[in-house]
Amino acid sequence: MDKFRMIFQFFQSNQESFMNGICGIMALASTQMYSAFDFNCPCLPHYNLAYGLGILLVPPFILFLLGFVLNNNVSMLAEEWRRPQGQRGKDPAVLRYMFCSMAQRAMIAPAVWVSVTLLDGKCITCAFCTSVPVETLGNTSHPHFSEGEIERVLARIPCKEIYNGQQLIANEVAVRYLRCISQALGWCFVLLVTMLAFLVRSLRPCFSQAAFLKSRYWSHYIDIERKLFDETCAEHARSFAKVCIQQFFEGMSTDLVAARCHLPRKAPADAGEAAEKLLGITDRGTMNMALKSWHRCKPPLHLHAPALPTGNGWAGEGQPRTHPSAPQRERAAYYSWV
């Protein structure tokens, strides 16, 4: 039991730090993804806006969903939400707490992507280069360009090598203007998100601390209970398998003894544990038959009372029990009722 305790203390104490670690890794991955991504503005009038805003908004959505996928507690939340009420009532406050804490962690990587994108400036420059105020920044008195032409020229601002509107508006001036706006938006976004996080964190103790403690306790409880149940089932499966296999070997040995009509050899008293562990199988032919039987005809998933391996009769155990609910079809052909 103390092995359980150690494992569960590890999980409990490290659950939050584990989730925070994944959160931090995803934020770093998001900055790495952005720097590795080769941003390539199309420099065409209507495509720029779609491309720029797409790069700004689609990857955060993907990162948000990924944050949920990588979170182990999502399946726990879904299970708790969908289970039938049964004998245990459901507390919506606990479900809300679990969902909020998961959503908060999942929002960090998208927020990092959006901030890095805005502070870098390429996306906004690409998306809004056609909306640059040419009247104030450039000179509109140029007679050579029509409306459509102006738009096409402005759309080439992000692509310096093909830009041909230097007389209309200098490329550096436009880029500096757009980048300034983008960085201002970026810092405002970061400030807003930080302030929101600060308010959420600091207003909670002022309003609903008792309810919060309750929800936190029961959400941890549900998590621990699920893990403990899985561990108990695994332990049960192990014992089940051990007894099943033991009974298989006993059954084999009994059968073989009955088939060969040998008088059962009593193991000498001083042979010790090793002889017991041989489970009555002491030669190559028998072992091969046991292995073949294990492969061709596995025993039923049904444990019966333990039988003694010697053929001298039962030690007063009585008949093996019959369970009316046991599926008959899984009985092995070789099993003999002595």
Add this chain to the structure above:
Amino acid sequence: MDRFRMIFQYFQSNSESVMNGICGLLALASVKMYTSFDFSCPCLPQYNMAYGLGIMFVPPIILFLCGLILNRQSLVMLEEWRRPQGRRKKDLAVIRYMCSSIMQRAMVAPVVWIIVTLLDGKCLICAFSGSMDPGKFVGFANVSTVQVQQLLAKVPCKDDELMRNNTSRKAVSRYLRCWSQALGWSILLILIIAAFLARWLRPCFNQATLLQARHWSNYIDIEQKIFEETCCEHSRLFAHKCILHFFESMRQEIKLHSFSLPREGEGAEGEEDLLRGITDQDQVNKLLKTWYYEKPPLDVS
């Protein structure tokens, strides 16, 4: 019991060092953020001042808020401040002590940002190049007012075609950078002297009250951590009992339905206990189904 003692000592010694570590990490992060940020002055008359001062003051606010958010003690302090009095009186001196220590730690990263910004100089050059007196600089002295504003606004942009080899631009830039660095070093000096004085003169005033406040603020912090630990222990034991009850009730149900005589097996007693009476594929399936459809009530009395 000695496990508890080890945990106590760990929390006691490490609470302050954890907070100092976070403080240091934020300061380093602030320097890294400044160096990786691509400062790009707009070089336009009305925008320069807003951009320059914005870059100088908005990130420090963000860093300050981050310092408050990441510090666990701020939550503890808020809870202590807002809790109902109940049977334990509230000591305002403790709350003040906690508040001041949190604020001091949270102010380190913003101050580092401002000082790095000033020592680098780009922000001030961008913000105040438009406010220079053009008469002092040869290249701008005989230009019309509107034009001079435009030219001064372009000073921070070295690569602009008008400003590329302009010696007056370099003069304005040097002048502003000199002021910026002087300001930066002065602020740093004042802060270090203030910190030095505060640390040395503190024992002269109210040392006993300070020791009491520090002790009780540590106490509140540790008490909260231990409460959380105890709740975790308790929920683990509660879950364990609940699951055992569940298996027991399944075993009873199976006994009722299967008419089998109680076994008195002698072999493999340990394994029998672990099997808890569930010895059949159907029984296991029923147990798992019941676990999902009808979780046991939260009552282990």
